[in-house]
Amino acid sequence: MxxxxxxxxxxxxxxxxxxxxxxxxxxxxxxxxxxxxxxxxPTPLEYFFFSLGGCICTVGRIMANQKRIDLKGIEVRVEGDLDLDVLLGKDQLQRAGFQDIRIYTKIDAPMTKEEKEAFLKEIDARCPISDNVEHSSPIKLLIEE
The missing domain is CATH 2.20.25 (N-terminal domain of TfIIb)
Structure with a gap:
């Protein structure tokens, strides 16, 4: 590894x-x-979405290079909805995070729609940011003096 x-x-x-x-x-x-x-x-939430969109583009480029696909570009728009009452401490019963995250992707490459869908599915499987969102990694909060 x-x-x-x-x-x-x-x-x-x-x-x-x-x-x-x-x-x-x-x-x-x-x-x-x-x-x-x-x-x-930008806010931390916007940076989080930058990370997700950037990772998708980066992994797409890596895969295109590996598969010798003539990838001219990828455009990604990421959006999501969250409950601000949790963030502001008014509600502790709901999740603080996004209820769902939507990623809209345009792939500029000589591929069919089905090929683009398979390509995007593999990008998602290989993207470390997507993986951390879909399968949470343990977070260790440590105090330094």
Whole structure:
């Protein structure tokens, strides 16, 4: 088994601004002004969907290279619905996460609809982000001093 450890660093600053570092990249998370933020970056939920859409595109490119498919591009739109009352602490009976996640995909390649459906199904099976959503990995919360 080939293992790889992935690591990011996140540091909460003023209000909801969070500075992010991954390898040599720096980004920000924030909330819209209407939610008390400064609107300096996407929200954590939007980054989550970026991760899912990006993983689908990346795995699609890997598979196309492996299968020698002339893949010109993949466009992905990810959306989902969640109960904000749970997030805001008003309801503890429902799930905090998305009730469902919808992924709309356009595949620009010389493939039939059936071939695209099979290709997308294999992408989903090989995408680590999809796998973590569909089969939750244990999360260990550790305190560092």
């Amino acid at each position: 080939a293992k790889k450890t992935v690591q990011i660093n996140a540091a909460l600053k003023e209000k909801f601004v969070i500075d992010l570092e991954a390898r040599n990249f720096k980004m920000k998370i924030d909330q819209p002004v209407a939610m008390g933020g400064n609107n300096e970056g």
